[in-house]
Amino acid sequence: MSDLNLAGTGLIEMGHCPVVPSDGLAHDHGTLVFLGPDEPTFWPMFNQTPEYNDDASDSLDRWSRRTIDAIAARAHGAAYYPFGGEPFLPFYTWALRTGQAWASPIGFLVHKNAGLFASYRGAVWISEDRPIQTATQPCLTCDAPCKAACPADAFAPGYDVAACKAHLNAPQGASCLSDGCMARRACPVGTDLRISAQAAFHMKAFR
Ligand code: B12
Ligand code: SF4
Numbered sequence: 001m002s003d004l005n006l007a008g009t010g011l012i013e014m015g016h017c018p019v020v021p022s023d024g025l026a027h028d029h030g031t032l033v034f035l036g037p038d039e040p041t042f043w044p045m046f047n048q049t050p051e052y053n054d055d056a057s058d059s060l061d062r063w064s065r066r067t068i069d070a071i072a073a074r075a076h077g078a079a080y081y082p083f084g085g086e087p088f089l090p091f092y093t094w095a096l097r098t099g100q101a102w103a104s105p106i107g108f109l110v111h112k113n114a115g116l117f118a119s120y121r122g123a124v125w126i127s128e129d130r131p132i133q134t135a136t137q138p139c140l141t142c143d144a145p146c147k148a149a150c151p152a153d154a155f156a157p158g159y160d161v162a163a164c165k166a167h168l169n170a171p172q173g174a175s176c177l178s179d180g181c182m183a184r185r186a187c188p189v190g191t192d193l194r195i196s197a198q199a200a201f202h203m204k205a206f207r
C-alpha cells in the first residue's frame with residue numbers, strides 16, 4: 001500500500017475508497033484517500049501556521065490547499081477539496097464509501113474514531129488500487145444520545161438549519177458556540193480528541 005508520508009502535516013487518513021467512472025473526476029480509476037485533522041494535536045499546530053495568523057479569510061481552507069496540494073504532488077496524485085463553492089464534490093457520499101464513516105441517526109456523518117466530529121480537509125487521488133476497508137458502525141450498539149441532545153430540536157427529522165442558527169444567535173446558544181454542537185458532542189466516540197477552541201472556530205464560521 002502506498003504511503004502518503006503524512007508525518008508532520010497535521011493530517012491523518014480518515015479512510016479511502018476506489019474511484020468509479022460515475023464520480024466524474026479527471027481520473028476514472030485509482031483511489032481517493034481522505035485526510036482529516038490529526039486531533040487533538042492538530043489545533044495547536046494549526047495555530048502556528050501563517051494562514052491562521054494573517055488577517056485574510058478562510059484560513060483553514062487556505063492552509064488545507066497548501067498542505068494537501070504538496071502531499072498530492074509528492075504522491076504524484078491529485079488533490080480534491082470539500083470547499084470552494086458550488087458545485088460541491090460529494091464528500092459525504094464518498095465518506096460512506098470508505099467503510100469508516102456512516103450516516104448517523106441525525107444525518108451527520110459518524111466516523112469510527114472521530115465520531116460526529118468527522119470532517120475532511122481534502123482527498124488525495126492516487127493511481128494505485130487499495131483494498132476496501134470495513135469497520136463496525138458504533139451506532140449499532142449505542143443508545144443514540146445524539147438524537148435528543150439538540151436544544152433547538154433541529155433534527156426532527158432532517159436538519160433544520162434555520163432552527164439551529166436561530167438558537168446559535170440567541171443567548172441560549174452560547175454552549176454550542178463555545179464548545180461545538182451539543183448533538184455532535186453527545187456522541188461517545190472520539191470524546192478524547194476534541195478541543196473547544198477548534199469547535200468554536202468552526203461554529204463561528206458556520207453562524
Ligand atoms: C453545503 C454544506 C453544508 C450546508 C448544508 C448541509 C446540508 N443540509 O446538506 C450547511 C451550511 C448547513 C452545513 C453545515 C455544517 N456542515 Co456541512 N457541508 C456542506 C458541503 C460543503 C456541501 C454538501 C453538498 O451539497 N455536497 C454535494 C452533494 C452533491 O454531494 P453529497 O454531499 O455527497 O450529498 C449528500 C449529502 O448532502 C447528504 N445529506 C443530505 N442531507 C444531509 C443533511 C446533513 C446534516 C448532512 C451532514 C448530510 C446530508 O445526502 C446527499 C446524498 O447522499 C459539505 C462538503 C462537501 N463537499 O460535500 C459539508 C459537510 C457535509 N459539512 C460538514 C460539516 C463539518 C458541517 C458543520 C458541522 C460545520 C461546522 N460547524 O464545523 C455544519 C453543521 C452545523 C452543526 N450543527 O454543527 C462536513 C461533514 C460533517 C459530518 N460529521 O457530517 C462536510 C463533509 C464538510 C467537511 N469538510 O468535512 N454544511
Ligand atoms: S451518539 Fe451513538 S447513535 Fe449517535 S452518532 Fe454517536 S455512536 Fe451513533
Ligand code: SF4
Nearest residue numbers: 150164176181182183
Ligand atoms: S449547533 Fe446546537 S442548535 Fe445547532 S444542531 Fe447542534 S445542538 Fe442543535
